[in-house]
Amino acid sequence: MYALLFSLIAALPPLYQSTRELQALLSDPRLSSSLGGAEPIVEIVRTENGYEVHTLNYRLEVDRVYLQQPTPGPARFQFEFHEPERLGANTGNN
Numbered sequence: 001m002y003a004l005l006f007s008l009i010a011a012l013p014p015l016y017q018s019t020r021e022l023q024a025l026l027s028d029p030r031l032s033s034s035l036g037g038a039e040p041i042v043e044i045v046r047t048e049n050g051y052e053v054h055t056l057n058y059r060l061e062v063d064r065v066y067l068q069q070p071t072p073g074p075a076r077f078q079f080e081f082h083e084p085e086r087l088g089a090n091t092g093n094n
Contacts, residue, residue, distance in 0.1 A: 012074045018046070021064060021077065025051060030081045034060055050079065058084040 012020065022044065025031065031053065035041075039055035050064035060082065067076040 011072075017075055020074065021051075024077075025053075025062060025079060028079060030079070031060075031062075034081055034084050054087075057087055059087055060084045 011017075025044070035053070035055055035058055039058060041053060041055055043054040045052045045054070047061070049061075051062045053060040053062060062082070063080040064077050065080060067078060069076060
């Protein structure tokens with residue numbers, strides 16, 4: 001019971017946790033390598049599994065995976081980047 005209580009006390013408030021996640025996402029080198037340096041970010045939307053990053057030409061899904069906590073403290077996580085989807089792209093399959 002004490003471990004659960006200590007864990008709850010040590011967790012970051014939701015605002016600070018989400019700020020931490022957004023800062024990590026924006027500083028992740030995979031973001032720029034996935035979208036290219038010439039693409040301005042126009043929107044970041046939080047999803048059930050992580051985030052969607054929107055630029056003028058692309059939509060990129062990024063999954064946030066929470067990692068197991070060996071000790072109490074802020075939630076540990078990592079990102080899994082999907083392939084960017086070109087907006088308005090015609091696949092030619094129709």
